[in-house]
Amino acid sequence: DIQMTQSPSSLSASVGDRVTIACQASQHIRNYLNWYQQKPGKAPKLLIYDASNLETGVPSRFSGSGSGTDFTFTISSLQPEDIATYYCQQYDTLPTFGQGTRVEIK
Amino acid sequence: EVQLLESGGGLVQPGGSLRLSCAASGFTFTSYALSWVRQAPGKGLEWVATISDGGGSRYYAESVRGRFTISRDNSKNTVDLQMNSLRVEDTAVYYCVKGRYINYRGAADVWGQGTMVTVS
Numbered sequence: 001d002i003q004m005t006q007s008p009s010s011l012s013a014s015v016g017d018r019v020t021i022a023c024q025a026s027q028h029i030r031n032y033l034n035w036y037q038q039k040p041g042k043a044p045k046l047l048i049y050d051a052s053n054l055e056t057g058v059p060s061r062f063s064g065s066g067s068g069t070d071f072t073f074t075i076s077s078l079q080p081e082d083i084a085t086y087y088c089q090q091y092d093t094l095p096t097f098g099q100g101t102r103v104e105i106k
Numbered sequence: 107e108v109q110l111l112e113s114g115g116g117l118v119q120p121g122g123s124l125r126l127s128c129a130a131s132g133f134t135f136t137s138y139a140l141s142w143v144r145q146a147p148g149k150g151l152e153w154v155a156t157i158s159d160g161g162g163s164r165y166y167a168e169s170v171r172g173r174f175t176i177s178r179d180n181s182k183n184t185v186d187l188q189m190n191s192l193r194v195e196d197t198a199v200y201y202c203v204k205g206r207y208i209n210y211r212g213a214a215d216v217w218g219q220g221t222m223v224t225v226s
Contacts, residue, residue: 001168034213036151043201043220044143044151049213087151091211094165095141095153 002026002090006098012106019075021101023088028068032092035064035073038100039084047086048073080105108132108216110202115221118192126187126221128202133216136160139205140178140185141214144198144223154200157185159208170196192225199223 003026013019023033031051036044046055048064051071061076075082083105088098114126128140141156155176156165164176175188185202199220206212 032211036214038151043217044214045217046213046215049206049215055213055215089151089153089214091213094167095156095210097151097153100150 002029002093002096004088004090004096004098006086006088006101008101009099010102010104012104013078014106015078015080017078019078019082019103021073021086021088021103023066023071023073023098025069025071025090025092029090029092031067032090033064033066033071034089034091035062036087036089037082037084038087044087075103078103078105108204110204110216110218112200112202112218112221115200115223117224117226120192120194120225122192122225123188123190124192124223126189126200126202126223128185128187128218130183130185130202130204133204135183136180137208139207139209140176141203141205141210142176142185142187143201143203143214143217144196145201145220146195146198149198152198155187156205156210163209165210189223192223194225197223197225 033051035048038044085100142154157176173191178185202218203214204216
């Protein structure tokens, strides 16, 4: 299995801050990576697919980049409604998720 | 509106069986893979199984292979997960998920609301 390692596991930032989450794959996965947002008590929601493509209807403050083994997810200006846990997921082989990054407001 | 609605969750004893079902609507069911993803209480997401668009290919996580079976009925727009030999560690919310393509590749772009399975 391909292991996905996210960092940090949690972070606290102020409204308007730029937030960055890293995701590292244990082997090359090309750009076969997605990012999901999960709010408490809710199902996950797809935000970014194929490493850098914004899903329809998702605000443009969310973005993704990377290829190979190292990927980055960014919120350009953190909003109160962005409080959630974020997961990366690879699909180069049978899917695996990162352990998640909890984002809180400072 | 694209929708996935799970049912069948509940409380079961270790070693027992349970069958989850997911009813899909609002999209061309036969064109996409369907999957199950689970989340243990307070834990992260774990992919469980995927069935291809036509049902000819099935993929399983190592943790459930040989115990769980995914199936679909393209005439009824439903996908099921038969869970046998259940273990305490199978306790989780189980989400039905639509894939973007015909197999496990691609994003999970539609999620159901989830159904809780408790093994105790």
